[in-house]
Amino acid sequence: MNGEEILEQLGEGVIIIDGRFRIVYFNRRAEEITLHSRKEALGRTCREVLRLANCGAGCPVARLKEGGGTLVDYEASVTTPDGQSVPVLIRFSAITNQQEEFSGGIITIRDMPTKRPPVAEEYSFQGIISRNRRILQLLEILPEVSRSDASVLIQGESGTGKELFAMAIHKLSLRQKGPWVALNCGALPESLLESELFGYVRGAFTDARRDKPGMFQLAHRGTLFLDEIGDLSPSLQVKLLRVLQDGEFIPLGSTEPVRVDVRIISATNRNLEDMVKTGRFRSDLYYRINVVKFQLPPLRERPEDIPLLVRHFIRRFSAKTSKPVQDISPEAMAILQRYDFPGNVRELENIVEHALIMCKEGHIQPHHLPSYLLGLEKELEQAKEMRMKEVEISTILQVLRKHGGNKIKAARELGIHRTTLWRKLRGLEQTLQHY
Template structure:
C-alpha cells in the first residue's frame, strides 16, 4: 500500500510532502524534488524549514497553523529558496494527517511552482508600464510614444487632465527621458500659494528685499537650473503673475525680488492644469500669449472612467505596493469588489482608486480584499428615488451581471463593436467576449468595426 501511495504521489504535478509530529519530513514526491532542486533522500528525516527556507517558516508557518487549529489553508502564495539559492514563488495548501483513531500524527502540504506565471506577469507588466505609468489603454500607449519624442527636445509641454489622472507622473517621465535627466526636477504647486508667496518661491529674493529678508534666497527657477521646472495647476495663477511668467518663457530671464540685474533661466518647463485653458483664454481669465507659450506640446490625459480596462492593472499594482508597506500578503480582490470598482465613476481618478486600495489593504486581514474592506461610500449607489442604499440591501440595485453587461456594452460602443479591440481593452480572449455577448443578448450591428482598427 505504501508503494502504491508513493506511485500516486509521484504522478502528481504539484509538489507534495508530509511531516510527522516532530516536523520531520516523511515523504517527498518527484515534483517536490523538481521544484526545490533537493533529492528525496536529502529531504527525508530533515525538518521542513531546513529544506524549504520559505518566507513564512519562521513567523507564520502555514502547516504549523493547520496542525494547531485543524483548519486547512488553500492556495496561499509564498516564496521558497531552492538548492541554487533562487527565490521561487509557490502556492501552498495544507492538511492534517490522522490515524485510524482520529489522532493527529502529522501534516501534509502541497505546493505549486508559480515561476512561469510570475514570469508571464512580469512580461505583461513590462508591456503595460512606462516610467511608473501603468496602462494598456490605447490612448495612453499612444502618449507613451509621444513622450519619447517630446522628451528629446526642450519644448514646453502642457499636460491637461482632471485631478488624479497622473499629470505629475507624466512630468517625471518627460524629465527622466530628457537630456536634462541628470539635473533636478523642481515642482511648484501654483494653486496652493498666494501671489506674494508664489512670486518669492519662483523668483527668489535678495537680502533686504523686504523686512524679513535677512539673506539671499534662491527661487525655484534657480534651483531647477539644468533641469526641469514643473508648474502644477498653472491655470490658477493670477493675471499679474501670468505677466511675470510670460517673460521667463519668452526671454528665459527673470529678476529675483529686490534684484537689480536679470538672471538666466536654464530650465525646461512642463506645466499642468485640470482646467480648460482654451476656455479661460476666451473669457479673458488667462492670457492668450502665455497660453500659446506653454501650449507648444499639448498632452491630454484621459480620466479613469474612459480607460476602465486599466482598473485591474492598477488594482494589482496598488495591492503589491501597499501589501508590502503594511507587511501583508494580499493576493487580489474578490470578483464582487472588481465589479464594484469597474462600475464606479472615479471622480478622483487614479488617486481615488489608490486611496481605496490603500484603505482596503490596511483593514483586510485575509489574503483577498472583499466588499467589507472597501470604504463605505464605494458600496453605496443612488436608486431611482434618489436615496443611498448599502450594497446588497435593495432589490433596485443593479446586479453584478447587469454591471458587467453595461460595462461590456460601453466598451463595444466605444470601439464600434470591434470585438478584437474590445476584448483587448477588457483583458479577455475574443472567444470569451463573444460568449458573454451571447449570454447578455448583446447583438452586433450588421455593419461593425471588425474590419478596421479604431
C-alpha cells in the same frame, strides 16, 4: 465571406443572447474557451453555460439589461463542464429594440493567460500603468517629446497622473541629471508665489535678511514643474511670460538680471482653452507653455485600466506591509469596475490602501472596500428593483388594456399563469393603496 463566416474565424469567443438571456449564437472560439459544444449551448441561458463567478445578483450582463451600453474588458472566470475555472476578459454590449427595450446582447470572450505577471511589461512604462489606447499613444511619443526640450502642458482631472507624467518627461530628457523642481501655483498667495518663483535679494523687504534664490534659479539646467498653472494671477502670468521669452528675470529687490536655462512642464485640471477665450488666461502665455499637450483621460473613461492599477497597488502596498494579500475577488473587482472615480487614480489608490488595511490575507472581498462604495451598490440594487417593478406594472397594464381587461387573454400574452397575474394585480392594488 458572409457575416457568420467572419464570426467563425474570429480569435474571440462570440456569444449572442436574446432578451431572456438564451444563447442564440455560439462561435467556434467560444466552444474552445468554454469547452461547451455549440449544440449544448444553443437555447440555454448564458448563466447555465458560462457559470461566471458572479452570475446571479452581481451579474454584469444583467446590470446592462437595465442601463444598456457596453461593458469593456470585464475580468471574470468561466466554469468548464468538468468544473475548471478559466480566467477570461469579457466584453458585453446590450442590444435594444426600437422602443429602447433590452432585446439581447453580444458577449465576447478572450482568454487570459493564467500565470501572467500582475502587471504585464507592455502595460507599464516609467511607472505609468495603462492599457488604454489614448494613454498608450501618449506613452509612445513620450521619449521623443521628453528629449525635445519643448514646453509641455499636461491637462487632466485631479488624480489622473499629471505629476507622474511630468516626472517621466524629466527622467527621459537630456536634463535627467539636472534638478527637478515642482511648484504648486494654486497653493500660495500671489506675493509669496512671486518670491518663490523669482527669489529676492537681501533687503528687498523687511524680512529679507539674506538672498533667497527662486525656483527658476534652482531649476537651472533642469525642469521646472508648474502645477495648477491655471491658478496663476494675471500679473504673474505677465512675469512668467517674460522669463519664458527672454530666458532671464530680475529677482525682487535686485537690478541684476539672472539668466536661466529651464524647461517648463505645466499642469492643470482646468480648461485653459476656455480660460483663454474668456480672457482669464493670457493667450501668448498659453501658446508658450503649450508646445506639446498631453490630455489625460479620466479613469471612468478607461475602465480597462482598473484591474491593472488595482493589482499594481496591491503589489506595492503589500510589499510595504508584508501582508500575504494576493489578489482581489471578482465580486470586489466588479464593484470597482462599476464605480466612476471622481478622484481618478488617486482615489483608486486610496481605496486599495484602505482594503489592504482591512484585509488580512488572501483576496480582497467587497466588505474590505470603503463603505461609501458598498452603500452605492445597495442604492443601485434598490433603484434597479424599483425600476423592474415599474416596468412590470406598466407592461401588465398595457397588455390588460389591449385585451379590454380580460385577464385570461392578458396572462396568455404575458406568458404567465393567470393565477400569477392575479397575484401580481393584487400586489399592485396593495401598492397603490399606499399612495
